[in-house]
Amino acid sequence: MTKVRLCLKLAAGCLLLLWLAVAAGSAGQWQRDYHPSPKAQGGKYRIAYCETEAFANYAATLYNLVQGLAKLGWVTGVEDLPYTPGQKDTQAMWEWLAAHDTGPYIEFVANGYYTYQADPGIRIAVRQAILSRLNHTSDIDVMLAMGTWPGQDLATDAHHVPTLIFSTSNAVRSGIVASDIDSGRDHIWAHMDANRYRRQLEVFHDIFGFKRLGIVYEDTVMGRSVAALEDVNAVAQERGFEVVWRHVDDKTRQGDPKLYVRQALAAHRELAAEVDAMYLTQYSHRSSAMLPELLQPFYDQKIPVFAQQWGNENVNGALLSVSTTDFSGIGRFGAEVIVRTLQGEKPRSLPQVFERTPLIVLNLKVAAQIGWTVPVDIILSADDVYR
Structure with missing residues (x-):
């Protein structure tokens, strides 16, 4: 049995123990009464x-939260909610939800959709508008926040509306919550899966035993957070490999959409001469069509590329990913948090940790391109295989 398969079995065992421990407490959250009930003051919740910007993880999370609410009976008629796996757009989903009758309990407020568009200037204006609304209008019962920026802006005592935060790189390191188990504020909750990128890197290293890992990221607070740089450096120190980095200027894409490609390609060409493995971190404005050109320098040198993000990264060029694509699981977990909040529980009192099961995604075409003979156990362990 390969190390990676053993790692996944151990991870699955730990998740099972965690599940049993949670189930033992208070008869388990899955046995809790989530039966829908009307708002005490009348009307709908x-x-x-x-959100920070249009991003596939946000869209997947939102879609699965809605489906989780449907399974709990709190919304109805959402089977045709427009969503395709991998899409980045959430606004079309929100507009659909606001325009359709989703039952007697929950309303997705038509003018309650906000996005920062990854722009610091827009962020300031939108943050002020949201805080003013939450403080003075009192027409929102629950605020959903996707990403680090909204989490940081809304995890504040400047308002007291229940705010549930999803899809941050690490909500503790970002200063959004106090710890994995305590948000630090009664009206704040954030999903925590702090070790997901460490699990990725450990599996990659178990398989390839690389000595020098390349990484490209924007050298800003947000860029370092999205790239999980602290996790990369921590695992590197523990395992004894070197991290070789290059920077790109993400903001300049607004003036020249092709500048990122030129910068990233130049960085990749330099790294391909210095590393024996590459960690392809998330970049929301990088299209899948860019990947073959961007990754070619590594494949010319027979260097494996590991994708931090699932899906198109593997289809279009990355060799391997250990993804956390269990959005249905976080959807159900998050839906329960929403319901318990609507039922009157303080978000701070609710469990924040949900560790998604790691899935191996493998691209056999790329394996052949770099001359890597994939061990049988890796193929058998893979959940998705692209040929």
């Missing part, structure tokens, strides 16, 4: 939404 009103939910608003804010």
Whole structure:
């Protein structure tokens, strides 16, 4: 049995123990009464939404939260909610939800959709608008926040509307919550899966035993957070490999959409001469069509590329990913948190940790391109295989 298969079995065992421990407490959250109930003051519970930018993880999370609410009976008629795996757009989903009758309990507020568009200037204006609304209008019962920026802006005592935060790189390191088990504020909750990128890197290293790992990221607070740089450096120190980095200027894409490609390609060509493995971190404005050109320098040198993000990264060129694509699981978990909040529980009192099962995604075409004979156990362990 390969190390990676053993790692996944151990991870699955730990998740099972965690599950049993949770189930033992208070008869288990899955046995809790989630039966829908009307709002005491009459009308529907009103939910608003804010995101950092258009991003596939946010869209997948939102879609699965809605489906989780449907399974709990709190919304109906959402089977045709427009969503395709991998899409980045959440606004079309929100507009659909606001325009359709989703039952007697929850309203997705039509003018309650906000996005920062990854722009610091827009962030300031939108943050002020949301905080003013939450403080003075009192027309929102629950605020959903996707990403680090909205989490940082809304995890504040400047308002007291229940705010549930999803899809941050690490909500503790970002200063959003106090710890994995305590948000630090009664009205704040954030999903925590702090070790997901460490699990990725450990599996990659178990398989390839690389000595020098390349990484490209924007050298800003957000760029370092999205790239999980602290996790990369921590695993490197523990395992004894070197991290070789290059920077790109993400913001300049607004003036020249092709500048990122030129910068990233130049960085990749330099790294291909210095590393024996590459960690392809997330970049929301990088299209899948760019990947073959961007990754070619590594494949010319027979260097494996590991993708931090699932899906198109593997289809279009990355050799391997250990993804966390269990959005249905976080959807159900998050839906329960929403319901318990609507039922009157303080978000701070609710469990924040949900560790998604790691899935191996493998591209056999790329394996052949770099001359890597994939061990049988890796193929058998893979959940998705692209040929």
